[in-house]
Amino acid sequence: MTIADMNRLEQAARISMGEFLESEPSMEALPEAGRGLMKGIVLAAAAIMVLAIFWQLT
Template identity: 45%
Template sequence: MMVADMNRLEQAARVSMSGFQEAEPPPAPHSSLLLLRLGAIALLAAVALTAAWQLF
């Protein structure tokens, strides 16, 4: 088999596999947003508990 034939076969394989690679969903950005919200809630809870502790 010649090198040119091997290159054509490789290119054909890449083209045929491109449909499968596009079918994967992109990573969800909601997970980082959820962690950010949980962090903000935890920080607010810590501030509220500290303020309550100082008042009593």
């Protein structure tokens, strides 16, 4: 397989994936919910770490 063939295959794959990604329904509200969930997870992890530190100190 030549480099030109590999380049054509790569270009075809990119075009195919671009069409696949464009056909997906837009979910603009999902990142907002994901950020809120991530903040909750980070806060819960921080609270657990603080409680573990206090438990070790007592």
